[in-house]
Amino acid sequence: MTGPLHWAGLLLLAIALAVLARRAAARLLLSRAKHGSLAGHPRWARRLARWLPAYELEGDDYFGADGAPAEIQHRRRAAFGHLAGLFARRFAATRAATAELRGAIADLEFTSRYLVPFPFSRLVREQLAAGSLLRASAGRQLIDLDGNRCYDLTGSYGVNLFGYNFYKQCIARGSALVAELGPVLGALHPVVAYNLRRLREISGLDSVSFHMSGTEAVMQAVRLARYHTGRRRLVRFCGAYHGWWGDVQPGIGNPQTETDTLTLSEMKATSLRVLETRRDIACVLVNPIQALHPNANAPGDSALVGGPRNAGADDAAYRNWLARLREVCSRRGIVLIFDEVMMGFRCGTGGAQARYGVAADLVTYGKSLGGGLPVGVVCGRAELMRRYRDERPADICFARGTFNAHPYVMGAMHEFLRHLEKPEVQEQLAGADALWDRRAGELNAALAAESLPLRVASLGSVWTLCYPQPSRYHWMLQYYLRAQGLALSWVGTGRLIFSLDYTAEEYAEVQHAILEGARQMQRDGWWWSAPHQAGAQIRRRLLRETAQAWWRACSGSISSPLSR
Ligand SMILES: Cc1ncc(COP(=O)(O)O)c(C=O)c1O
Secondary structure (H helix, E strand, C coil): CCHHHHHHHHHHHHHHHHHHHHHHHHHHHHHHCCCCCHHHCHHHHHHHHHHCCCCCCCHHHHHCCCCCCHHHHHHHHHHHHHHHHHHHHHCHHHHHHHHHHHCCCHHHHHHHHCCCCHHHHHHHHHHCCCCCCEEEEECCEEEECCCCEEEECCHHHHCCCCCHHHHHHHHHHHHHHHCCCCCCCCCCCCHHHHHHHHHHHHHCCCEEEEECCHHHHHHHHHHHHHHHHCCCEEEEECCCCCCCCHHHCCCCCCCCCCCCEEEECCCCHHHHHHHHHCCCEEEEEECHHHHHCCCCCCCCHHHCCCCCECCCCCHHHHHHHHHHHHHHHHHHCCEEEEECCCCCCCCCCCHHHHHHCCCCCEEEEEHHHHCCCCCEEEEECHHHHCCCECCECCCCCCCCCCCCCCHHHHHHHHHHHHHHHCHHHHHHHHHHHHHHHHHHHHHHHHHHHCCCCCEEEEECCEEEEEECCCCCCHHHHHHHHHHCCEECCCCHHHCEECCCCCCHHHHHHHHHHHHHHHHHHHHCCCCCCCCCCCHHHHHHHHHHHHHHHHHHHHCCCCCCHHHC
């Protein structure tokens, strides 16, 4: 080879190696910024989910899945039978009416399957169903078709902040306000002007768009961020829920394999390094409820397969993390989106921005803001909310929806926002977190005093029941609580959401019911554990069961996901 060609070749090789090294370093950094759990690796989680074979535990295996001795199994079996009898009598009409609907309502079919870990699910569905229909709400209580009254700990997915009576009023008064116009869409009812003013004050941002759900608000916020930055990647943090749109829910539950989403560890310096160094990141999404369980999925009882469930908010650390995140995003031109759909007004009038002292570029709201009707809202800085470019008229960012700014929703929202203006309501909101954290502390003290293996972690009025020791049967607690007159949502003990209108007496009854449910669960042997039983033992049993099921599936004795 001649001299100059030789040098040119070497130069090209050096450039190629430098590019490769850069890419490898970026890849390595990204890997280090991922959380070690499966929730931090959505692709792997989805792959594993497709391989996991179905199996059911039966007979002795059902009641002795942790290796408990015969006497304990006997106690559990008797208790299960007792609860089954109680539920059959107490919820007869509600169950019958639900059974008629179940096969044809996909949502009911799905949720009833995922109340508990799948090996235990069939027997629970058959014998411990309480039904999914309700006749009325009255104060803090829900009334089913059999006339049973339960305290509501579902919070209607977080919508119910001020109590059902309040939302009934919002809907009635809001509807009256807009009745003359009725359901006319496209143009706006003048009540929107007030909503706009209040939302701008609350968010501290210039411009607002109205949507029909929290999911849609998040979709629009991300679309705007991409449009204005010209970048494609969105960063979400491990475990954080932002609705069911594909790009914010990579991994299990979403069949789409390719997204532009990076799932990073929350509260980890390496994640900030990724934001510092990459040039393709349009936005970062933050869901403030994650302060309660950073880097973990929303806790649900179907995930209680054996290990403990732990949670706990460190407010100071989270505040510090958000401040650092804000700083990096500002420096790198990344749009910081606070998704306040869930926590928005629950953590005070100013939402998470005020609570943590950090200003976001875009904020999404929803749930309670609709005054009991469906809604999603994006608030943002004027330049980020703009959907067109003066200089490029065809380059737009489209977002329209038939029902956006529906007059009846705007009416109910008006009532909700007016309520927020009242000094006594602001006082109530300002004191709510301290009140509910104190109640959680008192419950924990009572649980500890009786050596019950149950604790509560709280972020104000949102609670997670934690199980400090490993067991395969924690999920049974939801049925004990139901028997005590407490209504939980489909994620069970993972998320209890209180409305702020609980009186002290009512809360005392709820606390009593939780304690009594836990006592009975303990007495009935579900929390039995062998001396020195470690999580590792349970994990080994789980692995063995799974391997056996896998083997059976491969040899064709039961249908496996792979044989489909
Ligand atoms: C933080 C957050 N964002 C978005 C959503 C989606 O809202 P929606 O269910 O109204 O679509 C939720 C719902 O729970 C949420 O908690």
